[in-house]
Amino acid sequence: MDKNATEKLYDKDAYAREFTARLESCEPEGDGFLITLDRTLFFPESGGQTADRGVILVPADGKLSKSIDRNEIHASDAQADYSSVSVTDVQIEGETIYHRVPAGIAVGTEICGRIDWDHRFDNMQQHSAEHIFSGTVHRLYGYDNVGFHLSDNTVTMDFSGVLEEDQIRNVESIVNRAIYENVEITVSYPSKDECDRTDFRCKKEIEGQIRLVTIPGYDVCACCAPHVHRTGEIGILKVQSFQRYKGGVRIHIICGSRALRLFRAENDLMTKLSMDFSLPFEEIGGRIDELKEEIYNLKGRLREADLKLSEIKRSSIPVDQENVVLIEEDMDAATMRKSVNELTELHPGYCGIFAGNDEAGYRFIIGIKNGDAREALKALQKICSAKGGGSPQMVQGSATDLTETNLKDLWKSFD
Ligand SMILES: [Zn+2]
Incomplete structure (x- = not known):
């Protein structure tokens, strides 16, 4: 038998929660200490199972109050004279079990260990x-x-x-x-x-x-x-x-x-869903499938409506206006890109579409037929927190701290 072998108390009694032991060694390691005991109830990480956790109670004078019969000792016997250190990890090497603790404990100290029983x-x-x-x-x-x-x-x-x-x-x-x-x-x-x-x-x-x-x-x-x-x-x-x-x-x-x-947790969630939908549990799945289809169809219709509205807005812009900026509450990236391309065919300046609002911020795409859209991005970055990039023809990104008023003023300054 290895002379450093730790006696495994958990082998004998899986239900014991508290034990006494003598501290055999204490070495600094990382930001804490690794201690070994002559015996332990702390099961180390092994065989795919995580380690026990718990506390080690250290008597102020290094001696347990009833050290004659170690099996009879409970930390509560002299609670006031103990300091408690938590055991955050337990590892085994060979036959020696190492307990990680945040503070050093003197070799020879008689300690009382208490495992986290609920966890064990x-x-x-x-x-x-x-x-x-x-x-x-x-x-x-x-x-x-x-x-x-x-x-x-x-x-x-x-x-x-x-x-x-x-x-x-x-x-x-x-x-x-x-x-x-x-x-x-x-x-x-x-x-x-x-x-x-x-x-x-x-x-x-x-x-x-x-x-x-x-x-x-x-x-x-x-x-x-x-x-x-x-x-x-x-x-x-x-x-x-x-x-x-x-x-x-x-x-x-x-x-x-x-x-x-x-x-x-699952029952609480199902009960809430059942109340929200006014349906019994077994009908909720079917209703969610229906809703998913409904949302899919509505998104399609909304995209078409966005496109139409955007077309109307674009057609109302005077043809001789060079720089154009449109602000949309919501628009998907593909529609924004398509709309910017259409605008740059009609207007020679910076054509930008910003989707969002002052509170939530904006996503944007800016294009220009002959010029450098990155210059508009630089100008935008001077008035707000804007992230983005792209080519001379088109840049895209997102902006916060931007107000509709500041944005419109910026576009006026391009004219
Ligand atoms: Zn097993």
Whole structure:
């Protein structure tokens, strides 16, 4: 055994939240410190799972009040005499676990550690569910989970072969059945001989003592992470989405309290939509499709109307006017370009179209038949914040701090 090995308290009891330990080392690293302890409950980032977080409580005099029996100590015993430092990351190298903390702590200090239990239990729910899912995929379809990622926001699994939607739904149902059955999850440390005789997932990757996590009827897998005691604690597993990935499939799942939070958010949104549309949930999708088509048709009609209006405006400009500027509330870029081209055929000066208003700013296109439109852009940049560029024939861009009055005055100054 490595003499720097950290005793992994989370291996023995996945449900312990608080522990005491002796600080073995403290080294500055980056803008904080990396500390090692003789033992820890903080699960390090490993196997695709993010690290535990929490706090370390440091007694003012470097000694815990009841250091005789370390298992009986709780930080609350002497809360006032403790200072608290947060553990922001936990990494493992070999058998040593490093905790990242913002402040240095003296070697030899007896500390009390407290993990963020909500965060840990949430990870346990996701991870145990992943085992049942991967074990079921392996048993039914023969594919391996070749990439597992468990972060605060997402849980993904990458399988070595393609699964179709009905197969994924089938596995989802089986995992939920395993949850209803409330199967006990056990951890064992088999001997080398027992390992050779047992069939389990993730057999190759592990050196040294194997830790087997068994979910009877569903999965046996080598794993070092904390798991829930019984499958019922997972609550629910829902497949959120899936896509083809590297010759296989990537599946996003959500379990436990995360699934409840998502269901709440989605239900709130559906309830709001249902009230807005005065429709039951199941008819909202169809109504949105209708609205999308309606908007598409209206945009087409609006574009035609814009063009007609713009034509009318252009035809009302005296033909002998050299420099022309038109201000439109809204116009798409293609129509603006077409209109500027038409104007430059009739008027020899700077022909500009500005779409927008004083508050929101303007998008613009300026053209000139014989001359340099970039000169007009330079003049514009003197009176407002305008970004843009282009060729001598045409420039385009956007402007803020521009008022309709200033714009019209600028064009008058070109005459
Ligand atoms: Zn695992």
